[in-house]
């Protein structure tokens with residue numbers, strides 16, 4: 001199979017570890033896919049630099065987990081607008097993380113976005129800057145988004161399960177996740193995205209209530225609060241496990257397919 005990719009998309013795919021074989025120079029704009037895994041990934045809509053309609057090749061995915069029944073959000077958070085929610089998070093003292101944080105990390109991006117990316121929790125740089133995914137994992141995330149024609153301020157909103165950094169980047173504790181969950185839930189309700197990309201096990205646990213490994217939940221469309229969810233690896237994991245970048249690319253293509261099929 002062949003795909004038309006521009007130079008920037010080729011660079012992004014190379015960054016993601018998706019190998020492309022260049023055919024004869026006369027066909028320089030076309031590329032042949034290097035592996036079966038990548039071939040499957042690329043059968044989803046072609047990546048785009050502009051929001052032109054892709055050639056949609058729908059990949060039938062097996063059904064996801066049964067949707068979790070969420071108790072209705074109660075309390076003041078349930079009706080907050082973006083600004084009130086932002087201020088509430090900035091002043092939050094619901095768990096002990098408020099004592100060690102330098103900044104809360106509410107989220108960043110386009111409040112009209114079709115895409116919501118959900119990560120785990122702020123790290124050191126995010127805590128310092130008050131913005132999610134600004135470290136090395138964030139650079140990879142930006143490149144992944146670029147490869148499908150998106151950017152952190154262009155049709156994407158990025159948030160975390162936890163809004164405060166766990167000291168020493170330790171794993172979030174269940175009580176912390178539970179305290180923070182209404183904020184993410186309200187962000188989803190305000191945003192009404194067409195897709196949620198759940199990156200890593202804490203995003204998956206928080207959104208889907210599942211402790212299944214990522215590898216078992218990939219390749220399916222799950223749901224959270226009525227919104228389709230695609231599960232993928234956390235960018236920090238991908239930095240340590242380079243061969244799995246091709247799987248993350250397949251996950252992005254599945255998510256793109258879902259957004260396109262929703263119209």
Ligand code: URA
Pocket residue numbers: 119120121122123126131132133134135137138160236
């Ligand atoms: N990892 C995350 O999950 N979120 C961030 O904001 C940064 C790193």
